[in-house]
Amino acid sequence: MVFSSLLFLFLFLPAVLLLYFVSPWRIKNLVLFATSLVFYAWGEPIYIAIMLLSTIADYSFGLLLSNPKRSSTQRKGIVVASIIINLTLLGYFKYADFLIQNVNSLFGMQIPLTELALPIGISFYTFQSMSYIIDVYRGTAKAQRNWLDFGTFVALFPQLVAGPIVQYSTIAEQLRHRVVNVELFAEGVRRFIIGLAKKVLLANNIGLLWNTVSSTGTESLPVLTAWIGIIAFAFQIYFDFSGYSDMAIGLGMMFGFRFNENFNRPYTAQSITDFWRRWHISLSTWFRDYLYIPLGGNRNGPWKQLRNIMIVWLLTGIWHGASWNFLLWGLYFGVVLVFEKWFVLKLMQRMPAWIRHVYALLLILIGWVFFAFEDLSIMGAYLAAMFGVNHQPLWNNESLYLLYTNAILLVLLVIASLPKRQHETGFGPAIQLGWHALLFFMSVAYLVDATFNPFLYFRF
Incomplete structure (x- = not known):
């Protein structure tokens, strides 16, 4: 089940809200859990066992860590055991077949693949669960003694499928003490509708353009068509993922939770460093807090900082999927960030803002090519087409047709990617209510007749 479905909008969500608000406080977490x-079992009921195993294990490890009589060595052993269990589950379901395929290819073996489906949301709830254990070990959070409250934290459906990755310390207090008032609920509904419209009206429609371009052979792909295609993909993945994050944050508000923001207008960035402060903020924050800083961050000289950056970005890449293109994508951004920290940022401070912005967008779009194509040969051919390496034409009639027929949509996407202006929030309540009602109606109308409703981050 996904948020952008009629089943969720008109059956599951209304039923859950009704049940939640008629229930007394003492069982509200039970209702949510x-x-x-x-929600989780709707598509893959068998994988509930995996999530419950991870939940029970980390709940138990948290209690063990809370014992003040534990020695430092014992406490470290508990954390290591938790990390091993979580990463083993994640690794088996997400990366086993990738490893088997590469072993078979390298050594000429024929080890059979597991062919297991990836449990929905496992990359997100695994990181959340590990953050809890590490926070308890560090003393920045108290061990949760109520199993139901901890289970609610791990399984909470608004952010289960696609984040944002919620660190335990962020909502520990909210699990026991939260208040839903009319203002917060209304803000949650507004945020959810904005996210739904971003996903359904913007991401889905520009995704059709990307599908058209990416299904065209790269041998004779004109330069303009290649750039139109990757720009379409950049908009699709942004409005797809940020739309789901908005819906998750909005749903959290409806139930009294406040999740951290996950996007901050990333395509307005003026460097790749700036971009990664704005894109998938919860993932960048997780790797910073639980990997980069513990490795030493930038405290032990430039070479160790280089090592730490590359470790983080190789793992960031492979976190997104079990394929070489994701590893290359992480390596690409790791190298760019190293060059920025050592050379580029100082140089670019002297340049006009528009040059810095063009520089960032160019590197971001090249990065999306690594992300979009799992087949490395097609990836290379697409990059070649973007820069006319094989003497492709600059454009043809189809290029101009694609640009002409999608011009209005592209302009709307650019506007929606820009920072909010003051006048956007200056309308009266009645006009805002009418605007959000119109967005919801248009989104539902699209879903009623939709044959194209993908979710790019669903596989991660």
Whole structure:
């Protein structure tokens, strides 16, 4: 089940909200936990066991860590055991077949693939669960003694499928003490509708353009068509993922939770360093807090900082999927960030803002090519087409047709990617209510007749 479906909008969500608000406070977390399991089980009921195993294990490890009589060595052993269990589960389901394929290819073996489906949201709830254990070990959070509250934290359906990755310390207090008032609920509904419209009206429609271009052979792909295609992909993945994050944050508000923001207008960035402060903020923050800083960050000289950056970005790449293109994508951004920290940022401070912005967008778009194509040969051919390496034409009639027929949509996407202006929030309540009602109606109308409703981050 996904948020952008009629089943969720008109059956699951209304039923959960009704049940939640008629229930007394003492069982509200039970309602959330039970309905979250139903949400998770809708597509893959067998994988509930995996999530519950991870939940029970980390709940138990948290209690063991809370014992003040534990020695430092014992406490470290508990954390290591938790990390091993979580990463083993994640590694087996997400990376086993990737490893088997490469072993078979390298050594001429025929080890059979597991062919297991990836459990929905495992990359997100695994990181959340590990953050809890590390926070308890560090003393920045107290061990949760109520199993139901901890289970609610792990399984909470608004952010289960696609984040944002919620660190335990962020909502520890909210699990026991939260208040839903009319203002917060209304803001949650507004945020959810904005996210739904971004996903359904913007991401889905520009995704059709990307599908058209990416399904065209790269041998004779004109330069303009290649650039139109990757720009379309950049918009699709942004409005797809940020739309889901908005919906998750909005749903959290409806139930009294406040999740951290996950996007901050990333295509307005003026460097790749700036971009990664704005894109998938919860993932960047997780790797910074639980890997980069513990490795030493930038405290032990430039070479160790280089090592730390590359470790983080190789793992960031492979976190997104079990394929070489994701590893290359992480390596690409790791190298760019190293050059920025050592050379480029100082140089670019002297340049006009528009040059810095063009520089960032160019590197971001090249990065999306690594991300979009799992087949490395097609990836290379697409990059070659973008820069006319094989003497492709600059454009043809199809290029101009694609540009002409999608011009209005592209302009709307650019506007929606820009920072909010003051006048956007200056309308009265009645006009804002009418605007959001119109967005919801248009989104539902699209879904009623939709044959194209992908979710790019669903596989991560």
